Amino acid sequence: MKNDYVYTYDDWKKDNEEFEEIENFFIELLEFVEDIEENGIPAGEEDEYKRVFSNCLPMLFDIIKMCMDGDSLFEHAPIPFEKEDVPLFPIDSLPIIVSNYVKAVSENTQTSHELSGILSLGVLAVSQQGKNIVQVTPDYHEQSSLYSVAMLASGERKSAVIRHMTRPFNIYETDYNRVIAPEVERRKIEKRILEGEIKRLETRIIRDGLDKETEAELQLRVHELADFRDIYFLRLLINDVTAEKLIDIMDKQGGRIGISSAEGNLFDLLATKNERGTNLLEPLLKGYSGDSLTVDRLTRESNFIEKPHISTILTVQPYVISKFMANAEFGGRGLFSRFSIVKCGSFIGSRSSTSPDIPENIKEEYNDLIFDLLNQTTERVFLLSPEAEEERQHFHDIIEKRLINEWHFMRDYGAKFLGTTIRVAGLIHGAESRGKFYKLYINGSTFKRAISIAECLGKHAEIIYLNNGINEDVEKAKYILSRLKSAMKYNFSKGEMLNLCGKYKADELSASIKILEDHDYIKIVKTESGGKGRPSEMVYINPEIDLLK
16 A cells, blocks of 8 residues: 555645646556555555545546536536425515405415415406506506416315405405496397397398488498497406307406416316317417407407406416426417416414414405405506616516526526516505505515515426426436436446436336436437438536436
Protein backbone atom coordinates (compact mmCIF):
# COMPACT_ATOMS: atom_id res chain seq x y z
CA MET A 1 0.00 0.00 0.00
CA LYS A 2 1.40 3.43 -0.93
CA ASN A 3 1.18 5.54 2.23
CA ASP A 4 1.66 8.78 0.25
CA TYR A 5 -1.60 8.25 -1.69
CA VAL A 6 -3.55 11.15 -0.13
CA TYR A 7 -5.08 12.81 -3.20
CA THR A 8 -8.73 13.25 -2.12
CA TYR A 9 -11.98 13.95 -3.90
CA ASP A 10 -11.99 17.51 -2.52
CA ASP A 11 -8.60 18.05 -4.12
CA TRP A 12 -9.97 16.69 -7.37
CA LYS A 13 -12.95 19.06 -7.31
CA LYS A 14 -10.56 22.02 -7.05
CA ASP A 15 -8.47 21.19 -10.09
CA ASN A 16 -10.51 18.72 -12.19
CA GLU A 17 -10.12 20.92 -15.27
CA GLU A 18 -6.37 20.40 -15.26
CA PHE A 19 -5.68 17.48 -17.60
CA GLU A 20 -2.20 17.02 -16.13
CA GLU A 21 -3.85 16.17 -12.83
CA ILE A 22 -6.23 13.81 -14.61
CA GLU A 23 -3.26 12.06 -16.19
CA ASN A 24 -1.45 11.80 -12.85
CA PHE A 25 -4.58 10.49 -11.23
CA PHE A 26 -4.86 7.65 -13.75
CA ILE A 27 -1.14 6.81 -13.43
CA GLU A 28 -1.43 6.53 -9.66
CA LEU A 29 -4.66 4.57 -9.92
CA LEU A 30 -3.07 2.16 -12.40
CA GLU A 31 -0.06 1.65 -10.12
CA PHE A 32 -2.39 1.08 -7.21
CA VAL A 33 -4.39 -1.58 -9.09
CA GLU A 34 -1.17 -3.30 -10.31
CA ASP A 35 0.11 -3.39 -6.72
CA ILE A 36 -3.09 -5.14 -5.62
CA GLU A 37 -2.87 -7.63 -8.49
CA GLU A 38 0.75 -8.44 -7.65
CA ASN A 39 0.72 -8.48 -3.85
CA GLY A 40 -2.96 -8.62 -2.83
CA ILE A 41 -4.46 -6.56 -0.03
CA PRO A 42 -2.32 -6.68 3.12
CA ALA A 43 -4.02 -8.13 6.17
CA GLY A 44 -5.63 -5.50 8.37
CA GLU A 45 -5.66 -2.79 5.67
CA GLU A 46 -9.01 -3.63 4.10
CA ASP A 47 -10.65 -0.46 5.47
CA GLU A 48 -7.86 1.72 4.09
CA TYR A 49 -8.26 0.20 0.66
CA LYS A 50 -12.04 0.80 0.80
CA ARG A 51 -11.35 4.45 1.67
CA VAL A 52 -9.09 4.83 -1.34
CA PHE A 53 -11.65 3.27 -3.69
CA SER A 54 -14.42 5.47 -2.24
CA ASN A 55 -12.31 8.48 -3.29
CA CYS A 56 -11.48 7.04 -6.70
CA LEU A 57 -14.98 6.20 -7.89
CA PRO A 58 -16.45 9.73 -7.62
CA MET A 59 -13.38 11.07 -9.42
CA LEU A 60 -13.88 8.59 -12.22
CA PHE A 61 -17.53 9.51 -12.62
CA ASP A 62 -16.69 13.21 -12.69
CA ILE A 63 -14.23 12.52 -15.50
CA ILE A 64 -16.83 10.51 -17.38
CA LYS A 65 -19.44 13.24 -16.96
CA MET A 66 -16.99 15.93 -18.01
CA CYS A 67 -16.11 14.08 -21.20
CA MET A 68 -19.50 12.65 -22.15
CA ASP A 69 -21.24 13.92 -25.29
CA GLY A 70 -24.61 14.37 -23.59
CA ASP A 71 -23.47 16.87 -20.97
CA SER A 72 -24.64 19.86 -22.99
CA LEU A 73 -28.11 18.33 -23.55
CA PHE A 74 -29.31 19.11 -20.04
CA GLU A 75 -30.06 22.57 -18.71
CA HIS A 76 -31.62 21.45 -15.43
CA ALA A 77 -31.25 18.94 -12.66
CA PRO A 78 -33.75 16.07 -12.86
CA ILE A 79 -37.27 16.90 -11.67
CA PRO A 80 -38.44 14.61 -8.84
CA PHE A 81 -41.20 12.17 -9.75
CA GLU A 82 -43.22 13.11 -6.70
CA LYS A 83 -43.66 16.37 -4.88
CA GLU A 84 -46.05 16.52 -1.93
CA ASP A 85 -45.26 19.68 0.08
CA VAL A 86 -48.71 21.17 -0.54
CA PRO A 87 -48.88 24.87 0.44
CA LEU A 88 -51.77 26.17 2.51
CA PHE A 89 -54.33 28.38 0.81
CA PRO A 90 -53.90 32.00 2.00
CA ILE A 91 -57.54 32.57 2.93
CA ASP A 92 -56.68 35.84 4.69
CA SER A 93 -55.89 37.28 1.25
CA LEU A 94 -59.55 36.84 0.28
CA PRO A 95 -62.09 39.59 0.98
CA ILE A 96 -62.80 39.47 4.73
CA ILE A 97 -66.44 38.42 4.30
CA VAL A 98 -65.41 35.56 2.03
CA SER A 99 -62.49 34.61 4.26
CA ASN A 100 -64.75 34.38 7.33
CA TYR A 101 -67.20 32.19 5.43
CA VAL A 102 -64.45 29.93 4.05
CA LYS A 103 -63.14 29.35 7.59
CA ALA A 104 -66.64 28.63 8.89
CA VAL A 105 -67.42 26.18 6.07
CA SER A 106 -64.10 24.38 6.63
CA GLU A 107 -64.83 24.01 10.34
CA ASN A 108 -68.40 22.89 9.76
CA THR A 109 -67.49 20.27 7.14
CA GLN A 110 -64.10 19.42 8.69
CA THR A 111 -62.37 19.94 5.36
CA SER A 112 -59.28 21.86 4.31
CA HIS A 113 -59.13 25.59 3.65
CA GLU A 114 -57.83 24.72 0.18
CA LEU A 115 -61.18 23.19 -0.76
CA SER A 116 -63.48 26.05 0.24
CA GLY A 117 -60.81 28.63 -0.60
CA ILE A 118 -60.39 27.74 -4.28
CA LEU A 119 -64.15 27.23 -4.70
CA SER A 120 -64.76 30.71 -3.25
CA LEU A 121 -62.77 32.17 -6.15
CA GLY A 122 -65.07 30.31 -8.53
CA VAL A 123 -68.10 31.76 -6.75
CA LEU A 124 -66.70 35.29 -7.05
CA ALA A 125 -65.98 34.66 -10.73
CA VAL A 126 -69.51 33.42 -11.51
CA SER A 127 -70.89 36.46 -9.67
CA GLN A 128 -68.74 39.01 -11.54
CA GLN A 129 -68.07 37.58 -15.00
CA GLY A 130 -69.31 39.80 -17.78
CA LYS A 131 -69.58 42.70 -15.34
CA ASN A 132 -66.03 43.59 -14.32
CA ILE A 133 -62.78 43.60 -16.30
CA VAL A 134 -59.24 44.69 -15.44
CA GLN A 135 -57.79 47.01 -18.09
CA VAL A 136 -54.01 46.66 -17.84
CA THR A 137 -53.11 48.64 -20.98
CA PRO A 138 -55.29 50.17 -23.72
CA ASP A 139 -54.84 46.94 -25.72
CA TYR A 140 -54.84 44.36 -22.95
CA HIS A 141 -57.45 43.41 -20.38
CA GLU A 142 -58.41 40.36 -18.34
CA GLN A 143 -62.03 39.39 -17.77
CA SER A 144 -63.43 38.00 -14.53
CA SER A 145 -63.92 34.36 -15.57
CA LEU A 146 -61.91 31.78 -13.64
CA TYR A 147 -61.71 27.99 -13.86
CA SER A 148 -61.42 26.94 -10.21
CA VAL A 149 -60.99 23.25 -9.37
CA ALA A 150 -60.33 21.35 -6.14
CA MET A 151 -58.62 17.97 -6.53
CA LEU A 152 -59.24 15.42 -3.79
CA ALA A 153 -60.22 11.80 -3.31
CA SER A 154 -63.70 10.42 -2.70
CA GLY A 155 -65.23 10.58 0.77
CA GLU A 156 -63.95 14.11 1.43
CA ARG A 157 -67.37 15.85 1.74
CA LYS A 158 -67.01 17.66 -1.57
CA SER A 159 -70.76 17.89 -2.13
CA ALA A 160 -71.36 19.50 1.26
CA VAL A 161 -68.74 22.17 0.65
CA ILE A 162 -70.03 23.00 -2.84
CA ARG A 163 -73.57 23.21 -1.42
CA HIS A 164 -72.47 25.73 1.20
CA MET A 165 -70.39 27.81 -1.23
CA THR A 166 -73.06 28.01 -3.94
CA ARG A 167 -76.16 28.36 -1.73
CA PRO A 168 -76.49 32.10 -2.49
CA PHE A 169 -76.88 31.24 -6.18
CA ASN A 170 -79.80 28.90 -5.45
CA ILE A 171 -81.52 31.50 -3.28
CA TYR A 172 -80.96 34.28 -5.82
CA GLU A 173 -82.14 32.19 -8.77
CA THR A 174 -85.31 31.12 -6.98
CA ASP A 175 -86.24 34.65 -5.90
CA TYR A 176 -85.33 36.23 -9.24
CA ASN A 177 -87.23 33.69 -11.30
CA ARG A 178 -90.29 33.99 -9.08
CA VAL A 179 -90.37 37.74 -9.79
CA ILE A 180 -89.94 37.48 -13.55
CA ALA A 181 -92.19 34.43 -14.06
CA PRO A 182 -95.26 36.50 -15.10
CA GLU A 183 -93.15 38.52 -17.56
CA VAL A 184 -91.66 35.32 -19.05
CA GLU A 185 -95.12 33.91 -19.66
CA ARG A 186 -96.44 37.23 -21.03
CA ARG A 187 -93.58 37.37 -23.54
CA LYS A 188 -94.26 33.80 -24.64
CA ILE A 189 -97.91 34.69 -25.30
CA GLU A 190 -96.92 37.86 -27.21
CA LYS A 191 -94.57 35.85 -29.40
CA ARG A 192 -97.20 33.21 -30.14
CA ILE A 193 -99.70 35.94 -31.08
CA LEU A 194 -97.15 37.62 -33.33
CA GLU A 195 -96.29 34.33 -35.04
CA GLY A 196 -100.03 33.63 -35.41
CA GLU A 197 -100.62 36.99 -37.12
CA ILE A 198 -97.80 36.30 -39.57
CA LYS A 199 -99.30 32.88 -40.30
CA ARG A 200 -102.73 34.48 -40.87
CA LEU A 201 -101.25 37.01 -43.32
CA GLU A 202 -99.41 34.24 -45.18
CA THR A 203 -102.69 32.32 -45.51
CA ARG A 204 -104.49 35.43 -46.84
CA ILE A 205 -101.76 36.01 -49.46
CA ILE A 206 -101.95 32.39 -50.60
CA ARG A 207 -105.75 32.61 -50.86
CA ASP A 208 -106.31 36.16 -52.21
CA GLY A 209 -102.95 37.19 -53.62
CA LEU A 210 -100.64 39.95 -52.46
CA ASP A 211 -101.97 43.50 -52.12
CA LYS A 212 -100.16 46.56 -50.79
CA GLU A 213 -102.04 46.69 -47.51
CA THR A 214 -101.35 43.02 -46.70
CA GLU A 215 -97.72 43.34 -47.79
CA ALA A 216 -97.19 46.38 -45.53
CA GLU A 217 -98.79 44.63 -42.55
CA LEU A 218 -96.71 41.47 -43.16
CA GLN A 219 -93.46 43.45 -43.31
CA LEU A 220 -94.36 45.20 -40.07
CA ARG A 221 -95.07 41.93 -38.26
CA VAL A 222 -91.90 40.30 -39.64
CA HIS A 223 -89.78 43.21 -38.34
CA GLU A 224 -91.50 43.00 -34.97
CA LEU A 225 -90.70 39.28 -34.76
CA ALA A 226 -87.07 39.89 -35.80
CA ASP A 227 -86.72 42.50 -33.05
CA PHE A 228 -88.55 40.39 -30.48
CA ARG A 229 -86.42 39.44 -27.49
CA ASP A 230 -87.35 36.45 -25.41
CA ILE A 231 -87.00 36.59 -21.64
CA TYR A 232 -85.59 33.47 -20.04
CA PHE A 233 -85.46 32.21 -16.49
CA LEU A 234 -82.09 32.87 -14.84
CA ARG A 235 -79.50 30.09 -14.78
CA LEU A 236 -76.29 30.79 -12.90
CA LEU A 237 -74.94 27.22 -12.74
CA ILE A 238 -75.22 24.04 -14.76
CA ASN A 239 -73.95 20.60 -13.89
CA ASP A 240 -74.41 18.02 -16.63
CA VAL A 241 -72.57 19.53 -19.59
CA THR A 242 -72.60 18.85 -23.31
CA ALA A 243 -71.36 21.30 -25.90
CA GLU A 244 -74.83 21.92 -27.35
CA LYS A 245 -76.44 22.40 -23.96
CA LEU A 246 -73.65 24.66 -22.76
CA ILE A 247 -73.85 26.96 -25.79
CA ASP A 248 -77.66 27.09 -25.84
CA ILE A 249 -77.82 28.07 -22.17
CA MET A 250 -75.07 30.65 -22.57
CA ASP A 251 -76.96 32.16 -25.49
CA LYS A 252 -80.05 32.53 -23.28
CA GLN A 253 -78.05 33.90 -20.33
CA GLY A 254 -76.32 36.78 -22.07
CA GLY A 255 -73.22 34.69 -22.81
CA ARG A 256 -72.55 33.87 -19.12
CA ILE A 257 -72.71 30.58 -17.23
CA GLY A 258 -71.04 28.77 -14.35
CA ILE A 259 -70.27 25.06 -14.34
CA SER A 260 -70.46 23.41 -10.92
CA SER A 261 -70.12 19.77 -9.97
CA ALA A 262 -68.93 17.78 -6.99
CA GLU A 263 -68.10 14.83 -9.25
CA GLY A 264 -66.04 16.56 -11.92
CA ASN A 265 -68.45 15.67 -14.72
CA LEU A 266 -66.78 18.18 -17.01
CA PHE A 267 -63.38 16.51 -16.66
CA ASP A 268 -64.87 13.05 -17.06
CA LEU A 269 -66.38 14.16 -20.34
CA LEU A 270 -63.21 15.89 -21.53
CA ALA A 271 -61.13 12.84 -20.65
CA THR A 272 -63.19 10.56 -22.90
CA LYS A 273 -61.32 11.77 -26.03
CA ASN A 274 -64.49 11.29 -28.08
CA GLU A 275 -66.57 13.78 -30.04
CA ARG A 276 -68.59 14.86 -27.01
CA GLY A 277 -65.44 15.86 -25.17
CA THR A 278 -63.72 17.44 -28.16
CA ASN A 279 -66.77 19.59 -28.96
CA LEU A 280 -66.42 21.25 -25.56
CA LEU A 281 -62.90 22.45 -26.32
CA GLU A 282 -63.82 25.54 -28.33
CA PRO A 283 -66.45 26.95 -25.96
CA LEU A 284 -64.21 26.35 -22.95
CA LEU A 285 -61.24 28.07 -24.59
CA LYS A 286 -63.31 31.06 -25.67
CA GLY A 287 -65.40 31.16 -22.51
CA TYR A 288 -62.17 31.85 -20.63
CA SER A 289 -60.65 34.36 -23.05
CA GLY A 290 -63.90 36.11 -23.97
CA ASP A 291 -63.37 35.75 -27.73
CA SER A 292 -66.56 35.60 -29.78
CA LEU A 293 -68.08 32.16 -30.27
CA THR A 294 -70.08 31.07 -33.32
CA VAL A 295 -71.67 27.63 -33.66
CA ASP A 296 -73.32 26.71 -36.96
CA ARG A 297 -75.84 23.87 -37.07
CA LEU A 298 -77.48 22.08 -39.96
CA THR A 299 -80.89 21.50 -38.40
CA ARG A 300 -81.15 24.36 -35.92
CA GLU A 301 -80.56 28.08 -35.72
CA SER A 302 -76.90 29.03 -35.29
CA ASN A 303 -75.59 30.52 -32.05
CA PHE A 304 -73.46 33.65 -31.93
CA ILE A 305 -72.13 34.77 -28.56
CA GLU A 306 -70.18 38.00 -28.82
CA LYS A 307 -68.60 37.88 -25.34
CA PRO A 308 -68.73 34.40 -23.82
CA HIS A 309 -67.97 34.03 -20.11
CA ILE A 310 -67.57 30.68 -18.34
CA SER A 311 -66.36 30.03 -14.80
CA THR A 312 -66.15 26.73 -12.93
CA ILE A 313 -66.68 25.55 -9.36
CA LEU A 314 -65.54 21.95 -9.55
CA THR A 315 -64.17 19.15 -7.42
CA VAL A 316 -62.52 16.20 -9.09
CA GLN A 317 -60.59 13.06 -8.16
CA PRO A 318 -56.86 12.84 -9.02
CA TYR A 319 -57.19 10.01 -11.53
CA VAL A 320 -59.55 12.12 -13.65
CA ILE A 321 -56.98 14.93 -13.81
CA SER A 322 -54.36 12.43 -14.99
CA LYS A 323 -56.66 11.19 -17.76
CA PHE A 324 -57.46 14.74 -18.78
CA MET A 325 -53.80 15.81 -18.90
CA ALA A 326 -53.03 12.79 -21.08
CA ASN A 327 -55.15 14.29 -23.88
CA ALA A 328 -52.52 15.87 -26.12
CA GLU A 329 -55.05 18.04 -27.97
CA PHE A 330 -56.20 19.77 -24.80
CA GLY A 331 -52.61 20.31 -23.72
CA GLY A 332 -51.59 21.62 -27.13
CA ARG A 333 -54.52 24.06 -27.24
CA GLY A 334 -53.77 25.30 -23.72
CA LEU A 335 -57.01 24.20 -22.07
CA PHE A 336 -55.48 22.58 -18.99
CA SER A 337 -53.27 25.60 -18.31
CA ARG A 338 -56.41 27.73 -17.91
CA PHE A 339 -57.52 25.77 -14.84
CA SER A 340 -56.57 26.91 -11.34
CA ILE A 341 -56.35 23.61 -9.47
CA VAL A 342 -55.42 22.97 -5.86
CA LYS A 343 -54.59 19.60 -4.34
CA CYS A 344 -56.57 19.47 -1.11
CA GLY A 345 -55.38 17.89 2.09
CA SER A 346 -57.45 15.23 3.84
CA PHE A 347 -58.93 15.24 7.35
CA ILE A 348 -60.09 11.64 7.10
CA GLY A 349 -59.14 9.77 10.26
CA SER A 350 -59.16 12.87 12.46
CA ARG A 351 -62.72 14.14 11.99
CA SER A 352 -65.00 14.56 14.98
CA SER A 353 -68.57 13.27 15.25
CA THR A 354 -69.72 16.86 15.84
CA SER A 355 -68.76 20.18 14.28
CA PRO A 356 -69.76 23.83 14.79
CA ASP A 357 -72.59 25.34 12.78
CA ILE A 358 -71.85 28.21 10.41
CA PRO A 359 -72.71 31.37 12.39
CA GLU A 360 -75.81 33.06 10.99
CA ASN A 361 -74.18 36.50 10.80
CA ILE A 362 -71.28 35.12 8.72
CA LYS A 363 -73.69 33.26 6.47
CA GLU A 364 -75.86 36.36 6.02
CA GLU A 365 -72.90 38.63 5.21
CA TYR A 366 -71.67 36.15 2.60
CA ASN A 367 -75.12 35.83 1.02
CA ASP A 368 -75.56 39.61 0.90
CA LEU A 369 -72.17 40.06 -0.78
CA ILE A 370 -72.96 37.55 -3.53
CA PHE A 371 -76.44 39.07 -4.00
CA ASP A 372 -74.90 42.54 -4.42
CA LEU A 373 -72.47 41.25 -7.03
CA LEU A 374 -75.25 39.47 -8.92
CA ASN A 375 -77.41 42.60 -8.85
CA GLN A 376 -74.78 44.61 -10.71
CA THR A 377 -76.14 45.26 -14.20
CA THR A 378 -73.47 47.39 -15.89
CA GLU A 379 -69.85 46.67 -16.70
CA ARG A 380 -67.10 48.21 -14.59
CA VAL A 381 -63.56 48.65 -15.87
CA PHE A 382 -60.91 48.36 -13.17
CA LEU A 383 -57.49 49.99 -13.59
CA LEU A 384 -54.21 49.33 -11.78
CA SER A 385 -52.93 52.04 -9.49
CA PRO A 386 -49.23 52.98 -9.93
CA GLU A 387 -48.37 50.77 -6.92
CA ALA A 388 -50.35 47.85 -8.33
CA GLU A 389 -48.74 48.31 -11.75
CA GLU A 390 -45.31 48.24 -10.09
CA GLU A 391 -46.25 44.96 -8.37
CA ARG A 392 -47.49 43.55 -11.68
CA GLN A 393 -44.28 44.39 -13.51
CA HIS A 394 -42.12 42.94 -10.74
CA PHE A 395 -44.15 39.72 -10.65
CA HIS A 396 -43.97 39.51 -14.44
CA ASP A 397 -40.16 39.48 -14.25
CA ILE A 398 -40.20 36.76 -11.59
CA ILE A 399 -42.48 34.58 -13.72
CA GLU A 400 -40.29 35.07 -16.81
CA LYS A 401 -37.27 33.69 -14.94
CA ARG A 402 -39.27 30.73 -13.71
CA LEU A 403 -40.33 29.83 -17.23
CA ILE A 404 -36.73 29.04 -18.20
CA ASN A 405 -35.80 27.50 -14.85
CA GLU A 406 -38.04 25.74 -12.34
CA TRP A 407 -41.17 26.00 -14.48
CA HIS A 408 -39.65 24.95 -17.78
CA PHE A 409 -41.77 21.76 -17.68
CA MET A 410 -45.03 23.72 -17.27
CA ARG A 411 -44.48 26.74 -19.50
CA ASP A 412 -48.01 26.52 -20.87
CA TYR A 413 -49.35 27.14 -17.37
CA GLY A 414 -46.72 29.75 -16.54
CA ALA A 415 -47.49 31.73 -19.70
CA LYS A 416 -51.02 32.38 -18.38
CA PHE A 417 -50.01 32.77 -14.75
CA LEU A 418 -49.77 36.57 -14.66
CA GLY A 419 -53.17 36.80 -16.33
CA THR A 420 -54.62 34.54 -13.63
CA THR A 421 -53.10 36.79 -10.98
CA ILE A 422 -54.67 39.88 -12.56
CA ARG A 423 -58.06 38.13 -12.64
CA VAL A 424 -57.79 37.24 -8.96
CA ALA A 425 -56.92 40.86 -8.16
CA GLY A 426 -60.01 41.97 -10.08
CA LEU A 427 -62.22 39.48 -8.22
CA ILE A 428 -60.95 40.65 -4.82
CA HIS A 429 -61.38 44.31 -5.74
CA GLY A 430 -64.79 43.72 -7.29
CA ALA A 431 -66.03 41.99 -4.12
CA GLU A 432 -64.64 44.65 -1.81
CA SER A 433 -65.91 47.61 -3.86
CA ARG A 434 -69.38 45.97 -4.23
CA GLY A 435 -70.56 47.81 -7.30
CA LYS A 436 -69.36 51.27 -6.25
CA PHE A 437 -68.41 52.97 -9.50
CA TYR A 438 -66.02 55.45 -7.90
CA LYS A 439 -63.75 52.63 -6.69
CA LEU A 440 -62.17 51.71 -10.01
CA TYR A 441 -58.47 51.54 -9.10
CA ILE A 442 -56.95 48.31 -7.76
CA ASN A 443 -54.35 49.31 -5.17
CA GLY A 444 -50.95 47.78 -4.51
CA SER A 445 -52.07 45.99 -1.36
CA THR A 446 -54.87 44.22 -3.21
CA PHE A 447 -52.49 43.14 -5.97
CA LYS A 448 -50.06 41.75 -3.36
CA ARG A 449 -52.89 39.69 -1.92
CA ALA A 450 -53.68 38.40 -5.40
CA ILE A 451 -50.02 37.45 -5.82
CA SER A 452 -50.08 35.49 -2.54
CA ILE A 453 -53.08 33.49 -3.80
CA ALA A 454 -51.47 33.04 -7.21
CA GLU A 455 -48.23 31.80 -5.65
CA CYS A 456 -50.25 29.16 -3.83
CA LEU A 457 -51.95 28.16 -7.09
CA GLY A 458 -48.55 27.99 -8.80
CA LYS A 459 -47.14 25.66 -6.14
CA HIS A 460 -50.15 23.38 -6.46
CA ALA A 461 -49.76 23.41 -10.25
CA GLU A 462 -46.14 22.27 -9.84
CA ILE A 463 -47.27 19.36 -7.71
CA ILE A 464 -50.01 18.38 -10.15
CA TYR A 465 -47.74 18.62 -13.20
CA LEU A 466 -44.98 16.64 -11.48
CA ASN A 467 -47.28 14.01 -10.04
CA ASN A 468 -49.41 13.59 -13.15
CA GLY A 469 -49.53 9.93 -14.01
CA ILE A 470 -48.04 8.67 -10.74
CA ASN A 471 -49.04 5.18 -11.58
CA GLU A 472 -47.65 2.07 -13.22
CA ASP A 473 -45.84 4.10 -15.89
CA VAL A 474 -43.95 6.09 -13.26
CA GLU A 475 -43.03 2.93 -11.40
CA LYS A 476 -41.65 1.54 -14.68
CA ALA A 477 -39.74 4.80 -15.18
CA LYS A 478 -38.11 4.33 -11.79
CA TYR A 479 -37.25 0.76 -12.76
CA ILE A 480 -35.65 1.89 -16.05
CA LEU A 481 -33.59 4.50 -14.21
CA SER A 482 -32.38 1.97 -11.65
CA ARG A 483 -31.34 -0.43 -14.44
CA LEU A 484 -29.47 2.33 -16.28
CA LYS A 485 -27.65 3.36 -13.09
CA SER A 486 -26.71 -0.25 -12.43
CA ALA A 487 -24.69 -0.25 -15.68
CA MET A 488 -22.50 2.51 -14.17
CA LYS A 489 -22.24 4.67 -17.28
CA TYR A 490 -23.89 7.80 -18.67
CA ASN A 491 -24.72 6.90 -22.25
CA PHE A 492 -26.20 3.91 -24.05
CA SER A 493 -27.72 2.97 -27.33
CA LYS A 494 -31.47 2.70 -27.02
CA GLY A 495 -31.14 -1.01 -27.71
CA GLU A 496 -28.79 -1.37 -24.75
CA MET A 497 -31.32 0.40 -22.53
CA LEU A 498 -34.14 -1.90 -23.63
CA ASN A 499 -31.93 -4.97 -23.10
CA LEU A 500 -31.21 -3.83 -19.55
CA CYS A 501 -34.97 -3.70 -18.97
CA GLY A 502 -35.58 -7.08 -20.53
CA LYS A 503 -38.51 -8.05 -18.33
CA TYR A 504 -40.67 -5.59 -20.32
CA LYS A 505 -41.37 -5.36 -24.03
CA ALA A 506 -40.32 -2.16 -25.81
CA ASP A 507 -43.90 -0.94 -26.36
CA GLU A 508 -44.63 -1.43 -22.65
CA LEU A 509 -41.94 1.11 -21.77
CA SER A 510 -42.67 3.92 -24.23
CA ALA A 511 -44.79 5.97 -21.80
CA SER A 512 -42.25 5.49 -19.00
CA ILE A 513 -39.35 6.53 -21.24
CA LYS A 514 -41.25 9.71 -22.09
CA ILE A 515 -41.74 10.40 -18.36
CA LEU A 516 -37.97 10.10 -17.86
CA GLU A 517 -37.40 12.56 -20.71
CA ASP A 518 -40.05 14.99 -19.45
CA HIS A 519 -38.46 14.96 -16.00
CA ASP A 520 -34.95 15.52 -17.42
CA TYR A 521 -33.54 12.20 -16.25
CA ILE A 522 -32.56 11.19 -19.78
CA LYS A 523 -32.34 12.59 -23.30
CA ILE A 524 -32.69 10.49 -26.44
CA VAL A 525 -30.79 11.78 -29.47
CA LYS A 526 -31.04 10.41 -33.00
CA THR A 527 -27.73 10.01 -34.82
CA GLU A 528 -27.20 9.35 -38.52
CA SER A 529 -25.95 5.88 -39.25
CA GLY A 530 -23.69 6.91 -42.15
CA GLY A 531 -25.22 4.27 -44.38
CA LYS A 532 -28.68 3.65 -45.75
CA GLY A 533 -30.08 2.33 -42.51
CA ARG A 534 -32.34 4.13 -40.08
CA PRO A 535 -30.79 6.66 -37.68
CA SER A 536 -29.71 5.11 -34.40
CA GLU A 537 -30.81 6.51 -31.03
CA MET A 538 -28.48 7.28 -28.15
CA VAL A 539 -29.68 7.62 -24.56
CA TYR A 540 -27.88 10.07 -22.28
CA ILE A 541 -28.31 10.22 -18.50
CA ASN A 542 -28.40 13.63 -16.84
CA PRO A 543 -24.90 14.21 -15.37
CA GLU A 544 -26.52 15.52 -12.18
CA ILE A 545 -27.56 11.95 -11.35
CA ASP A 546 -25.18 10.16 -8.99
CA LEU A 547 -24.81 6.61 -10.27
CA LEU A 548 -23.58 5.47 -6.86
CA LYS A 549 -26.87 6.28 -5.11
